[in-house]
Structures are given as structure tokens and as C-alpha cells.
Amino acid sequence: MQVFWQLKWYFRQEWRRYGGAIGILVLVSLFELVPPKAIGWVVDGVVSGSMSTGVMLGWLLGLAAIWLIVYFLRIVWRCWLFGAAVKLGTVLRNRLYRHFSSHSPAFFERYKTGDLMARSTNDVNAVVMTAGEGVLTAADSLITGIAVLFVMTTFISWELTVLALLPMPLMAIAVYFLGRQLHSRFSLSQAAFSTLTDRTQESLNGVRMIRAFGLESRQQQDFSGVVDDVGDKNLAVAWVDAKFDPVIQIAIGMSFFLSVAGGAYLITEQRLTLGDLTAFVLYQGLMIWPMLAMAWLFNILERGSAAWNRLAHIFDEKPDIVSGDLPLDKTYQPLKVAIDTFVWPGQGLPALADVHFTLPSGSMLGIAGSIGSGKSTLLSLLLRQQELENGQIHYGDIEIKRAELSQWRSRFAVVSQSPFLFSRSIADNIALGKPNASMAEIRSAAQAACIDEDIRQFPDGYQTLVGEKGITLSGGQKQRIAIARALLLEAEILVLDDALSAVDGKTEHHILLNLRRQEKRTVIVIAHRLTALEQADMTLVFQQGRISEQGDHTSLLALDKWYAEMYRYQKLQQAVEGG
Incomplete structure (x- = not known):
């Protein structure tokens, strides 16, 4: 029952729906107490010959009316109860998405995408089932069970009731131990499903590489091993599930046998009438659902508890980066960077040290350096x-x-070297950050990114579907569409993180010229190809986490250090490739 306590925040939030559903359920349970006793009176009247046909038909019509009322009331309370449970799924998934969005990249290094997807689907579904079927089962079995036991004990025979309940303690003990076993096995099966989801995602994302290296058979073998592990763990859960029903059925069978045997004895002793025994057996039939429900309840609660523990583990992860509380009212302000040292978690040596510079608003900053010199760290x-x-x-x-x-x-607005495109049209991808943008605005941004002409050559133009992650486009086309998307945002600071590496030198030159025409916008260009930094107002050259050179293109060439040497090398390489 602990999971109900953990979900109390939602039950408090939706108390009207849950309270109304349980209130109607109480009313339904009271209505259901009438038919067995009425049928017992009819049986005694028929046996004694004191009941006329008209009176009997009146009783039967009354019972039919009760059952019809119960039918409609059950529809109402189920809609309220399960409607609230479905809403919980929406609340949890939105909460998970907001939680994922608030975390730094380090969080996604600790948790794989497949694991997070599994928690957002399977685990949420298990918790929703607890808030729906679990509450239904608990409330219905408890209310019906108590009401029926009260009537059986008070109005028929307490001795027969005690006799019928003798198998219940044994059933409760068996269900308790099975529930504990189910909890551990269901947790393992959910973890295995997370692994399967993650492996599936990796295989689909890397299908080109797998084919290129001829690894289909090996990958299939590894994937089959993961699938078999999931199947084995789910089978272990099914084995525990399968033990619940026989335990309940045996307990119910024993209860009915003791009731009929004990009732027959009491009739021979004239302490009970045939009608009373008939009513008792009918009431005992109403007890079948509470007894079955208790086993089903333990099943649901253990699944829900295991799932909620996995979700709570994610929710308990606090974001590494905490937002400040000062609003940024002013725009187009200079950026002043004073980094004494920065060390990545778990690393000994600093990734950046003694990095100081000022970037005026509307200027272009170039950042160069060898791999691992600290460029991406500065951007982070x-x-x-x-x-x-x-x-x-x-x-x-x-x-x-x-x-x-x-x-x-x-x-x-950041454009990375490997931009992400969604499985939508080119126009939708460009307008991602500004969904209400007109086609004229989209085309203007595409023209500034030098991709408009390429797009118009496609049969469907801007309505061309790019496929998953832009699979139908070349690397240069994807980069330019991503640049157009960033330009349409009209953000104050545009960052090109080696985002021109897949375009030719002429296109690169035109794009940078277009960016320079937008005087207010600050541009940060991180590049390995140094021709992209020729127009920068200032370029920082990083070596081993420190600024080794600083100045514009001309002054850096005059220094004749790493920048000048790499620039000459790249020019020579272009000349050789061009020849």
C-alpha cells in the first residue's frame, strides 16, 4: 500500500473525482446487498407456498430495476476513476519532459536514452494502472467485502460466516509472499526492458555503420541475447503471476465447500432455512470478487511500486545547473569572460585556465585551436x-x-557541426524556433544561409520531407538548414560550432558576409578551417586550455605562430586538392 501513500499528492489534487467515484461505489455496494436477501425471501415463500405469482413477479421487476441502476452507476464511477488515472499519465509524462529539459548534458551521460524512454512509457503505464485499477480494486473489494460480511454475519449466521472465512488467512499469507517475489522480479524485467529499448535505439541509429562494416550477423546475435534476457525476466514475472489464480481458486472452493456443508448441517438442525442458505451462497458469490481482487491488488501494487521507485529515482536527480532570479531586461550587452580555472568533474588537470576576454555586442569572435584545446568547454x-x-x-x-x-x-542560437533535423518538411525544420513564421521569413533566412536555391530544386521545395535526422540531405545541406533555423530565431548571439565544415569555401564566404551585414547580432565562430575566421573582429587561439594567441586575422598571421602555420598549411592543402 506504500505506493498509494507516495501518490497522495495526486489523490489530493483529484479528490473530487476519486471521492465521487468511491461515493458512488458505496451506493452500488448497498444496492447489491438487496438481491441476495430478496431471492432468499422468494425461495422461502415458494417452498412454503405463501407467495403468489404476482408478488413474485413484483420482486423480480424490482430486482431488475436495481440491476439497471447499478449498471449505470458503475459506468459513471468508472469514467470518473479511470479518467483521473489517465490524467495522471499526462501529468507524469509532462513532468518527466520538464525534468529532462532542466538537466545538463552530464545527466544524459548517466542515463541512456533507451532507459529514459522505458521509464516514460512502461513505468508510467504501471503507475497509471495503480492509480486506476489499483484504487478500483482496493476500494471495491474493501467496501463490498465489509458490507457483505456485515450482512452475512448479522442477518443470516455468524457461525456460517466464520466457517466460510477459515481459508482466508492461508490465502493472505500466500499472496503476501507472492507479492514480494513479484516486486523484485518486475523491477528486473523493467530494467531489462530499458536495456532493450536502448539497444534498439542504438541499432537503428547506427544501421548505416553496421551495414558498412558488415556486422549484421554479429549485431543480430547480440540483439537476440538482449531479447532473450528480457523474455526470461518477463517469463519469471509470468510464473509468479500464474501462482496467484490457483491460490485464490483453491481458497474460494474451500470456502464454498465449508459454507454448503455447514449450511446443510444447520438446516437439519432447523437453525437455518433453505432461503437463508440460498441468500448466504449468493452473498458469498459477491465475496468472490473481493477475494480475487485482493490477489490482483497485490499484483498491481507491487508492479506500481517498482515502477514508481524507478520514476522517483529520476525525479530525485536535482539539476546540476540552478537558475538565477534576475530577469534580463537589457539586450545587446557586451560579454565579459574571466575564467581563472575550470576542471571537468572527475578530471585532475584544468580544461581551461586564465581565459579572459571581452566580446562587444555586434562583433564577431573567432575561436580556433587543436582538438581538445578547450573550445567546446568554453561554449558549455x-x-x-x-x-x-x-x-x-x-x-x-x-x-x-x-x-x-x-x-x-x-x-x-547554436548551430553544431552535426545538426539535428526532425522528420518534417524543410520549412517546418527552419521554423522550429518560430512556428508562426511566414513563408517569406523562412525563405529570407534560407537565402542568408545560402540554401534557398538548393531547396527550390527539390520537387516539393520547402515542403520536402527530410527523413529522420535529415537522412535524405547531404551534410552541407543539413548544416545550412540548421543555420537558417538559427537565423530565423533572431537571437542576440549566434554560435557556429564548426557548423561550416561541410560547405565549400565560396558558400562559407557568402554565409559569413551575410552574417556581418546584421550589425546588432554577435557571432561566435568555432572552426578548424581557418578561412572561416578571416572576417572575425577578434580570434582566440586555444592551446591546452589557455589562450596562446589573440587578435584579428592579419595580426595573427604577423605573429607567425600556430595560427599562421595552420593557415598556410590549409591553403596549401586547398591548392593541392584543387590542382
């Missing part, structure tokens, strides 16, 4: 995807730690 700190402990980053006169996180990140 600017976006507050990682927390800076030793140092400060200011936007105008506000430290970004004190700013509202959503407002701060909304200042940025």
Missing part, C-alpha cells in the same frame, strides 16, 4: 551547461549565474 560555460566555480562570466553588469537560466539561453 557560456551556455551554462556546466557551472563555473573559479571565475565569472558577465552579460553587461549581470553575472550569468544570477540571471534567469531560460532567459539567458534564449539569447543564444
Whole structure:
């Protein structure tokens, strides 16, 4: 029953629906107490010959009316109860999505995508079933059971009631131990399903690589092993499930046998009439559902408890980055970066050290350096995807730690080297951040990203479906569509994280020229191809987490260090490839 206590916040929120459903359920239970006693009176009247046909028909019509009322009342309370349970699924999934969105990338390194998907589907469904079927089973079995036992004990025979209840303690003990076994096995089966979901996602995402390396047979073998493990764990759950019904059926059979045998003895002793025994057996028939429901209830509760524990484990994960409370009213402010040191969690050496610079609003900043020199780390700190402990980053006169996180990140539009496109039309992908954008605005952004001409060559133009992750487009086309999407946002700071690596030099030049024409926008270009940094107002060259060179393109060439050497090398490489 612990899971009910854990869900009390939702029961309190939806108390009207749950309270109304349980209230109607009490009314239904009271109505259901009438037919068995009435049938007992009819039987005694028929046996004694004191009941006329008209009176008997009147009783039968009354019983039919009661059953009709019960039918409609059951519809009402089920709609209320299960409607509230379905709403819980919506609440939990929205809460999970918001929770996922609030976490830094480190959270998604700890939890795989397949595991999070499994918790958002299977585990949520199990909790919803607890809030629906579980509450129904608990309330119905408890109310019906208590009411029927009261009538059987008070109005018929307490001795016969005690006799009928003798198998119940044995059933309760068996159900308790089976429930504990089910809890552990269901937890293992859910964990195995998470692994299966994650493995499926990885296989589908990497299908091209698998085919390219000829690994289909090996991958199928590994996947079959995961599937077999899930099947074995689900079979273990089914084995426990299968033990519930025989226990209940045996207990019910023993209860009926003792009732009939004891009732026959009491009739011979003239302490009970045939009508009373008939009514008792009918009431005992009403007890079959509470007895079955108790076993089913333990099954539901153990599944729900295991599922809720998995969800609670996710909800208990606090975001690494906490939002500040200062609103960002001012726009187009300079960015002042003063990083003394930054060390990634679990690492000994600093990823960045002594990084100080000021980026005026509307300027273009270039960032270059060898692989692992700290370029992406700097971007993570600017976006507050990682927390800076030793140092400060200011936007105008506000430290970004004190700013509202959503407002701060909304200042940025980031285009990565491998942009993500959704399985929608090109127009929808460009307008992702501005769904109400007109086609003219979409085309203007596409023209600035030098992709408009390519799009118009497709048979369906801007309505062309790009396929999952843009599988139908080339790398350069995906990058330019992502740039158009970022431009349409009209964000204050545009970040191109090696986002021009898949386009030719001429297209790169035109895109950067278009960006320079937008005077207010601040542009940060992270690039390995140094021609992308020729137009930057200032370029920072990183080596081993420190700024080794700083200046514009001309001054960096004059320094004749890493930047100049790499620039000459890339120019020579272009000349050789062009020749």
C-alpha cells in the first residue's frame, strides 16, 4: 500500500473525482446487498407456498430495476476513476519532459536514452494502472467485502460466516509472499526492458555503420541475447503471476465447500432455512470478487511500486545547473569572460585556465585551436551547461549565474557541426524556433544561409520531407538548414560550432558576409578551417586550455605562430586538392 501513500499528492489534487467515484461505489455496494436477501425471501415463500405469482413477479421487476441502476452507476464511477488515472499519465509524462529539459548534458551521460524512454512509457503505464485499477480494486473489494460480511454475519449466521472465512488467512499469507517475489522480479524485467529499448535505439541509429562494416550477423546475435534476457525476466514475472489464480481458486472452493456443508448441517438442525442458505451462497458469490481482487491488488501494487521507485529515482536527480532570479531586461550587452580555472568533474588537470576576454555586442569572435584545446568547454560555460566555480562570466553588469537560466539561453542560437533535423518538411525544420513564421521569413533566412536555391530544386521545395535526422540531405545541406533555423530565431548571439565544415569555401564566404551585414547580432565562430575566421573582429587561439594567441586575422598571421602555420598549411592543402 506504500505506493498509494507516495501518490497522495495526486489523490489530493483529484479528490473530487476519486471521492465521487468511491461515493458512488458505496451506493452500488448497498444496492447489491438487496438481491441476495430478496431471492432468499422468494425461495422461502415458494417452498412454503405463501407467495403468489404476482408478488413474485413484483420482486423480480424490482430486482431488475436495481440491476439497471447499478449498471449505470458503475459506468459513471468508472469514467470518473479511470479518467483521473489517465490524467495522471499526462501529468507524469509532462513532468518527466520538464525534468529532462532542466538537466545538463552530464545527466544524459548517466542515463541512456533507451532507459529514459522505458521509464516514460512502461513505468508510467504501471503507475497509471495503480492509480486506476489499483484504487478500483482496493476500494471495491474493501467496501463490498465489509458490507457483505456485515450482512452475512448479522442477518443470516455468524457461525456460517466464520466457517466460510477459515481459508482466508492461508490465502493472505500466500499472496503476501507472492507479492514480494513479484516486486523484485518486475523491477528486473523493467530494467531489462530499458536495456532493450536502448539497444534498439542504438541499432537503428547506427544501421548505416553496421551495414558498412558488415556486422549484421554479429549485431543480430547480440540483439537476440538482449531479447532473450528480457523474455526470461518477463517469463519469471509470468510464473509468479500464474501462482496467484490457483491460490485464490483453491481458497474460494474451500470456502464454498465449508459454507454448503455447514449450511446443510444447520438446516437439519432447523437453525437455518433453505432461503437463508440460498441468500448466504449468493452473498458469498459477491465475496468472490473481493477475494480475487485482493490477489490482483497485490499484483498491481507491487508492479506500481517498482515502477514508481524507478520514476522517483529520476525525479530525485536535482539539476546540476540552478537558475538565477534576475530577469534580463537589457539586450545587446557586451560579454565579459574571466575564467581563472575550470576542471571537468572527475578530471585532475584544468580544461581551461586564465581565459579572459571581452566580446562587444555586434562583433564577431573567432575561436580556433587543436582538438581538445578547450573550445567546446568554453561554449558549455557560456551556455551554462556546466557551472563555473573559479571565475565569472558577465552579460553587461549581470553575472550569468544570477540571471534567469531560460532567459539567458534564449539569447543564444547554436548551430553544431552535426545538426539535428526532425522528420518534417524543410520549412517546418527552419521554423522550429518560430512556428508562426511566414513563408517569406523562412525563405529570407534560407537565402542568408545560402540554401534557398538548393531547396527550390527539390520537387516539393520547402515542403520536402527530410527523413529522420535529415537522412535524405547531404551534410552541407543539413548544416545550412540548421543555420537558417538559427537565423530565423533572431537571437542576440549566434554560435557556429564548426557548423561550416561541410560547405565549400565560396558558400562559407557568402554565409559569413551575410552574417556581418546584421550589425546588432554577435557571432561566435568555432572552426578548424581557418578561412572561416578571416572576417572575425577578434580570434582566440586555444592551446591546452589557455589562450596562446589573440587578435584579428592579419595580426595573427604577423605573429607567425600556430595560427599562421595552420593557415598556410590549409591553403596549401586547398591548392593541392584543387590542382
